[in-house]
Amino acid sequence: xxxxYYSILCVIVILSVLLTGCWDRNxxxxxxxxxxxxxxxxxxxxxxxxxxxxxPSGISSSRGGGGGSEVRANxxxxxxxxxxxxxxxxxxxKLPRRIFLGHRxxxxxxxxxxxxxxxxxxxxxxxxxxxxxxTDIFVVNNGKGKELLDINxxxxxxxxxxxxxxxxxxxxxxxxxxxxxxxxxxxxIRPSMPMVDIAPKNKQEKxxxxxxxxxxxxxxxxxxxxxxxGRESLELFWVKGVLKNLYMTEETGQGSVSLYESxxxxxxxxxxxxxxxxxxxxxxGTGRLLENNTNIDLSVTTERIRLERELNKMKAKQVEETIKxxxxxxxxxxxxFGEEIHREHPYYWKGIRTKWxxxxxxxxxxVEVKLKIQxxxxxxxxxxxxxxxx
Amino acid sequence: xKISTWQxxxxxxxxxxxxxxxxxxxxxxxIARQDAWISLVVAGVIGLVVTMILIRVSQMHASHTLVEFxxxxxxxxxxxxxxxxxxxxxxSVAADILRIFSLFINQFLFHDTPVWIIAVLMVAAxxxxxxxxxxxxxxxxxxxxxxxxxxxxxxxxALNITNLHPSLxxxxxxxxxxxxxxxxxxxxxxxxxESMMLMMLTPFITNSKKLxxxxxxxxxxxxxxxxVTAVMVVATFGTNIxxxxxxxxxxxxxxxxxxxxIQNMDVWIVFIWIFSVxxxxxxxxxxxxxxxxxxxGIKNWRAVLGYAAAIILAIALIPANIVGMLDYxxxxxxxxxxxxxxxxxxxxxxxxxxxxxxxxxxx
Numbered sequence: 215x216x217x218x219y220y221s222i223l224c225v226i227v228i229l230s231v232l233l234t235g236c237w238d239r240n241x242x243x244x245x246x247x248x249x250x251x252x253x254x255x256x257x258x259x260x261x262x263x264x265x266x267x268x269x270p271s272g273i274s275s276s277r278g279g280g281g282g283s284e285v286r287a288n289x290x291x292x293x294x295x296x297x298x299x300x301x302x303x304x305x306x307x308k309l310p311r312r313i314f315l316g317h318r319x320x321x322x323x324x325x326x327x328x329x330x331x332x333x334x335x336x337x338x339x340x341x342x343x344x345x346x347x348x349t350d351i352f353v354v355n356n357g358k359g360k361e362l363l364d365i366n367x368x369x370x371x372x373x374x375x376x377x378x379x380x381x382x383x384x385x386x387x388x389x390x391x392x393x394x395x396x397x398x399x400x401x402x403i404r405p406s407m408p409m410v411d412i413a414p415k416n417k418q419e420k421x422x423x424x425x426x427x428x429x430x431x432x433x434x435x436x437x438x439x440x441x442x443x444g445r446e447s448l449e450l451f452w453v454k455g456v457l458k459n460l461y462m463t464e465e466t467g468q469g470s471v472s473l474y475e476s477x478x479x480x481x482x483x484x485x486x487x488x489x490x491x492x493x494x495x496x497x498x499g500t501g502r503l504l505e506n507n508t509n510i511d512l513s514v515t516t517e518r519i520r521l522e523r524e525l526n527k528m529k530a531k532q533v534e535e536t537i538k539x540x541x542x543x544x545x546x547x548x549x550x551f552g553e554e555i556h557r558e559h560p561y562y563w564k565g566i567r568t569k570w571x572x573x574x575x576x577x578x579x580x581v582e583v584k585l586k587i588q589x590x591x592x593x594x595x596x597x598x599x600x601x602x603x604x
Numbered sequence: 605x606k607i608s609t610w611q612x613x614x615x616x617x618x619x620x621x622x623x624x625x626x627x628x629x630x631x632x633x634x635i636a637r638q639d640a641w642i643s644l645v646v647a648g649v650i651g652l653v654v655t656m657i658l659i660r661v662s663q664m665h666a667s668h669t670l671v672e673f674x675x676x677x678x679x680x681x682x683x684x685x686x687x688x689x690x691x692x693x694x695x696s697v698a699a700d701i702l703r704i705f706s707l708f709i710n711q712f713l714f715h716d717t718p719v720w721i722i723a724v725l726m727v728a729a730x731x732x733x734x735x736x737x738x739x740x741x742x743x744x745x746x747x748x749x750x751x752x753x754x755x756x757x758x759x760x761x762a763l764n765i766t767n768l769h770p771s772l773x774x775x776x777x778x779x780x781x782x783x784x785x786x787x788x789x790x791x792x793x794x795x796x797x798e799s800m801m802l803m804m805l806t807p808f809i810t811n812s813k814k815l816x817x818x819x820x821x822x823x824x825x826x827x828x829x830x831x832v833t834a835v836m837v838v839a840t841f842g843t844n845i846x847x848x849x850x851x852x853x854x855x856x857x858x859x860x861x862x863x864x865x866i867q868n869m870d871v872w873i874v875f876i877w878i879f880s881v882x883x884x885x886x887x888x889x890x891x892x893x894x895x896x897x898x899x900x901g902i903k904n905w906r907a908v909l910g911y912a913a914a915i916i917l918a919i920a921l922i923p924a925n926i927v928g929m930l931d932y933x934x935x936x937x938x939x940x941x942x943x944x945x946x947x948x949x950x951x952x953x954x955x956x957x958x959x960x961x962x963x964x965x966x967x
Contacts (some may be wrong), residue, residue, distance in 0.1 A: 348867075387765065395845055
């Protein structure tokens with residue numbers, strides 16, 4: 215009998231200790247979900263940080279309202295401080311709910327900040343246990359990161375998520391932060407990061423549309439040194455090996471041809487001949503014909519092969535020019551040729567590891583493109599009468 | 605109190621896996637860079653050889669625990685001294701693991717909960733399984749938790765395939781060389797040496813003649829998982845991030861985002877993984893209480909259980925932060941415990957047993 219009393223007493227004591235204080239009890243209502251971060255350089259040289267925070271009541275009303283674009287589902291809060299976490303405290307002071315970083319999707323860095331260098335702010339992204347490494351990262355072209363957070367996109371509640379989705383369709387997707395961190399601290403490759411443009415082309419696009427079409431190039435100290443945009447940026451990522459598909463249009467001289475290329479691959483071979491470094495890039499892909507404004511009948515194999523060869527030659531020349539431009543203009547190996555040498559000639563690499571920045575502009579690169587036109591779409595020949603150029 | 609050899613397999617597999625995905629990968633990558641997987645293969649081979657010695661020793665004294673057979677081999681006082689060293693060491697290991705575990709849960713799941721609460725809850729569960737059941741209960745529990753853990757880990761590996769950059773594993777060998785690879789292998793080899801607890805467990809195994817295959821398999825499986833983990837971590841995060849993260853496997857699981865809806869899997873994996881740490885700590889508590897009871901000549905080992913648990917808890921709550929705890933692995937476990945307790949003493953045991961055995965046979 216005594217034993218039972220003791221055990222009951224024991225249970226009561228344990229329960230009273232455990233049930234009264236829950237230190238990590240958090241209701242979802244108590245959280246402010248942090249969706250996007252922007253980092254800018256303020257006028258007085260401090261770090262200016264803005265946060266795009268979800269406003270739950272806004273989400274439900276804009277859904278039910280049907281085009282009630284007056285209500286924003288998010289709020290942008292700004293603070294400036296010496297470090298990221300310093301300004302985090304200030305942002306928390308402005309919010310009634312507790313900050314929750316686990317759902318942050320992207321980081322936007324103002325161009326001014328990027329050009330000053332972002333080495334000092336990167337530590338937090340891997341250290342802070344609340345953040346996830348699966349995050350996108352952008353440089354905002356000619357602007358401040360905050361401007362992007364202010365955009366009210368018609369597609370999504372959060373302009374941050376719009377940027378991430380747009381990036382996924384054309385380039386890196388939400389592994390960008392990891393990809394940048396992978397390139398930092400390796401000798402044979404320099405980091406590159408997608409850029410967003412918010413400068414509107416016409417009135418309707420103002421405050422609604424963002425564009426992801428450029429790539430920022432960084433040097434070893436994580437200072438932005440330049441950018442390439444459009445076709446050249448796609449070629450950059452193709453040679454780097456991260457591009458998955460692209461649309462390409464080539465002027466053949468008799469009219470233009472447009473292809474959709476998927477399964478893009480690259481191989482790089484490097485060789486060292488009497489202390490001269492050479493790299494040979496081979497780009498491959500399979501394509502689908504989308505538009506044919508020439509009189510070439512692609513259902514005829516000989517014609518198709520002739521066109522393929524011509525396209526390959528043209529593309530190879532373009533890619534070569536892009537690489538040359540990057541070599542001479544910025545001198546930063548964003549393609550990772552150094553890492554290719556590292557992999558193929560590891561012992562030779564040990565000698566040139568530290569001087570790669572000087573050697574990269576002298577690297578001789580030749581490009582070979584092997585695109586295959588796998589299908590010509592729904593028709594082979596063109597429908598008679600359409601666009602005949604007789 | 606009898607367990608089968610395959611139950612022993614599950615106990616060892618689960619408790620070794622908990623280490624190989626948790627503490628061994630990051631230090632190995634730090635030393636052996638992208639060749640960490642070679643290091644871990646070497647570590648597996650070392651672990652197998654060491655375990656083979658341990659099995660031989662244990663089989664020779666199948667009906668005795670370490671505390672008893674050291675006294676038989678070296679006389680009462682020397683034998684007791686050696687046994688006491690072992691038990692003190694096991695206390696320190698148990699306390700260390702309990703503390704890192706509590707800090708890890710504190711860091712990963714519950715930021716504001718005091719560390720001691722997590723530790724006390726774990727100790728309460730450990731005492732319960734030992735008191736209510738005994739080693740049989742632990743064995744049955746690992747038969748359940750082990751397969752679950754294996755399946756969970758394999759699923760995360762499969763889902764992580766899309767994040768891999770295989771080129772990060774190249775160049776093989778050229779950047780590191782023989783010495784760093786061997787040095788890196790010491791980390792996991794020493795952790796695999798935890799199989800030395802076999803010397804305390806043989807009297808409880810039904811058929812100790814057939815110990816070789818299940819035990820070696822129980823070292824091989826976690827080694828294989830460690831190798832795959834290292835390959836995955838290096839190919840996902842590269843060597844720079846991979847070596848700086850404390851718990852790269854869990855960061856990697858966090859990184860998984862498959863089809864936009866399979867994400868944040870780390871909570872599930874941590875959940876299953878807690879089972880395996882629980883098994884490990886419970887086994888240590890069992891060994892410590894049973895060994896202490898035998899050492900002090902106490903008939904009922906359960907009487908020691910509460911004291912042993914209290915000592916483990918007390919030691920676990922002393923050190924300051926997580927760095928100090930990981931130092932234990934680097935400076936105490938690898939440098940002293942591995943060469944002395946896992947390799948040195950068992951070889952001496954084996955030789956002395958062989959000589960004594962012959963003498964006994966001759967007389």
